[in-house]
Amino acid sequence: MQGPLIEILARQGITRRTFMKYCATLASLMALPPSAGRAMAEAMAAAGVATKRPSVIWLPFQECTGCTESITRSHSPTLENLIFDVVSLDYQETLMAAAGHQAEEALHNAMKAGGYLLIVDGSIPLGLDGAYSCIAGRSNLELLKEAASGAAAIVAMGSCAAFGGLPHAKPNPTGAVSVSDVVKDKPIVNLPGCPPIPVVITGVLAHFLTFGSLPELDKHGRPKAFYGETIHDRCYRRPFYDQGKFAKTFDDEGARNGWCLFELGCKGPVTYNACATVKWNGGTSWPVESGHGCLGCSEPDFWDAGGFYKALSTPANPLKMASAAVAAGAVAGVAVSFANRGKKRAAASAHETTTLADLEK
Amino acid sequence: MNELQFLTWVRGTGLNVAVGVFLLGVFWRLIEIYGLGRKKDLSAPRHVAGASGWHTIFRRSIPAQGMLKKSPVGYIGGFAFHIGLAIVVLLFAPHIKLIQSLTGLSWPGLPSQFIDLVAVVTLAAMVVVLADRINKPVKRFLSTFEDWFTWAVTFLPLLTGWLSVRHLLLPYPTMLALHILSVEILLIVLPFTKLFHAFTVFGSRWYNGAVNGHKGVAV
Numbered sequence: 001m002q003g004p005l006i007e008i009l010a011r012q013g014i015t016r017r018t019f020m021k022y023c024a025t026l027a028s029l030m031a032l033p034p035s036a037g038r039a040m041a042e043a044m045a046a047a048g049v050a051t052k053r054p055s056v057i058w059l060p061f062q063e064c065t066g067c068t069e070s071i072t073r074s075h076s077p078t079l080e081n082l083i084f085d086v087v088s089l090d091y092q093e094t095l096m097a098a099a100g101h102q103a104e105e106a107l108h109n110a111m112k113a114g115g116y117l118l119i120v121d122g123s124i125p126l127g128l129d130g131a132y133s134c135i136a137g138r139s140n141l142e143l144l145k146e147a148a149s150g151a152a153a154i155v156a157m158g159s160c161a162a163f164g165g166l167p168h169a170k171p172n173p174t175g176a177v178s179v180s181d182v183v184k185d186k187p188i189v190n191l192p193g194c195p196p197i198p199v200v201i202t203g204v205l206a207h208f209l210t211f212g213s214l215p216e217l218d219k220h221g222r223p224k225a226f227y228g229e230t231i232h233d234r235c236y237r238r239p240f241y242d243q244g245k246f247a248k249t250f251d252d253e254g255a256r257n258g259w260c261l262f263e264l265g266c267k268g269p270v271t272y273n274a275c276a277t278v279k280w281n282g283g284t285s286w287p288v289e290s291g292h293g294c295l296g297c298s299e300p301d302f303w304d305a306g307g308f309y310k311a312l313s314t315p316a317n318p319l320k321m322a323s324a325a326v327a328a329g330a331v332a333g334v335a336v337s338f339a340n341r342g343k344k345r346a347a348a349s350a351h352e353t354t355t356l357a358d359l360e361k
Numbered sequence: 362m363n364e365l366q367f368l369t370w371v372r373g374t375g376l377n378v379a380v381g382v383f384l385l386g387v388f389w390r391l392i393e394i395y396g397l398g399r400k401k402d403l404s405a406p407r408h409v410a411g412a413s414g415w416h417t418i419f420r421r422s423i424p425a426q427g428m429l430k431k432s433p434v435g436y437i438g439g440f441a442f443h444i445g446l447a448i449v450v451l452l453f454a455p456h457i458k459l460i461q462s463l464t465g466l467s468w469p470g471l472p473s474q475f476i477d478l479v480a481v482v483t484l485a486a487m488v489v490v491l492a493d494r495i496n497k498p499v500k501r502f503l504s505t506f507e508d509w510f511t512w513a514v515t516f517l518p519l520l521t522g523w524l525s526v527r528h529l530l531l532p533y534p535t536m537l538a539l540h541i542l543s544v545e546i547l548l549i550v551l552p553f554t555k556l557f558h559a560f561t562v563f564g565s566r567w568y569n570g571a572v573n574g575h576k577g578v579a580v
Binding site: 219220244296299300301302304306314315318320322325326328330337340 | 363364365366368369372373376377378380381382383384385386387388389390391392393396397398455458459462463473532533534537541
């Protein structure tokens with residue numbers, strides 16, 4: 001896409017006003033001051049006309065392309081895509097026209113220049129020397145290390161790149177790890193979610209384009225602006241939780257009345273994400289609104305969190321070792337009993353009868 | 362480790378281990394105690410031993426004459442927290458739900474507000490008996506580490522449970538995880554400390570009463 005950004009947008013039917021509104025929305029979503037919206041608009045407009053647009057390399061590893069789907073099928077594709085129009089997306093296997101050697105050449109040209117933003121989706125397998133996932137005959141680990149060395153910053157897109165995700169789930173056959181497990185010397189922002197919310201992706205990119213830095217992060221490397229509060233704390237069903245009104249099944253009266261889904265396994269209380277406020281599909285709805293509890297997809301190890309349909313307060317499987325424990329206890333009890341009886345017998349046989357003669361000694 | 366991982370661990374691996382150790386310990390101790398056996402009885406019983414045993418089970422729950430006045434905190438506080446614990450553990454709806462999910466057995470619970478009141482009274486009673494133990498020189502002298510320790514592991518599940526129900530101090534999931542963790546510590550400690558009286562109290566009373574009756578000290 002060539003020419004000033006505003007002209008490009010106008011050709012796509014987007015007015016300047018809509019663009020400004022979008023930037024202001026991004027800024028307010030990220031809890032930035034109002035002036036940041038204007039700065040973002042200016043930065044993106046400038047990037048759009050610059051001779052050299054900011055370079056972005058997007059590496060896919062052990063992933064399902066759901067994160068790419070999320071961004072490309074976002075509610076206002078033109079606006080979300082605009083972020084990608086102002087950058088030079090030099091390598092994205094799913095979206096790029098090039099293939100084979102051409103694609104690899106594009107990647108190497110971009111890497112040679114350095115200072116690019118590296119987006120990674122998917123986890124990195126370490127098992128079998130990384131043989132579980134290779135691109136152009138090279139392991140993901142090797143590719144990531146090479147690409148990370150010249151990157152200005154890394155965006156770990158989706159739960160797999162951020163925390164290992166589904167490939168990392170027990171028993172983790174491929175030895176999958178997250179980007180931050182491999183790369184230690186670069187600024188990394190984690191955008192977990194399965195997939196992450198489109199506006200979270202574009203918000204972080206806009207922040208990087210505008211300020212040249214990553215937004216403020218929490219202890220898991222997630223932008224606080226989007227992952228600062230739990231789903232539960234911002235859930236519109238929260239009043240029912242506080243009143244103790246819970247749906248017991250997916251089709252009972254409580255479910256029809258929109259009561260809290262806690263007892264059906266909702267992970268909202270321990271999940272930090274923006275679904276409850278930003279929603280999905282252009283603000284149409286989100287999982288809890290459609291009647292299903294939160295899976296906790298933006299939290300580490302959510303696949304192994306004791307079952308999607310078990311309430312957070314109920315145990316996962318506490319009687320797992322019960323029979324073995326009872327058997328071991330019984331064996332220990334019987335063994336100790338025999339030992340005790342042996343001691344008693346030994347004491348009895350060692351006992352000497354006291355005679356009158358003894359007392360007169 | 363984040364909230365979800367902590368909670369997942371306590372309701373997963375942690376609980377599996379705690380329940381395992383608990384069951385192992387209970388079976389071990391019970392078999393060991395009942396496996397001790399009794400000496401061959403060579404004398405003719407002076408009274409029907411069994412009746413005395415049953416009577417003692419009941420009688421030792423009642424303060425001996427004059428003792429209630431002498432040690433009101435011990436008796437009233439002790440009764441209050443034992444009954445309170447039983448009510449909170451067995452008649453709180455979420456606990457019944459848990460037991461139901463594990464065993465299929467269920468029974469009606471009491472209103473949460475009432476349980477809340479009982480929990481507060483129980484907590485207060487436990488604090489009072491602790492203060493009494495500290496204040497009375499004789500009690501303090503007789504107390505060992507085990508006494509303080511078992512008090513703490515009994516008190517913590519009650520406190521964290523109450524805090525999590527009331528959503529105080531920490532976010533609910535964290536407090537809930539701490540509650541489950543404290544229960545796990547209690548489960549692990551119970552079979553191997555004086556807390557095992559939960560299983561042995563009536564058996565040992567019966568035995569003492571029966572032996573006394575046998576010897577002619579019928580009660």
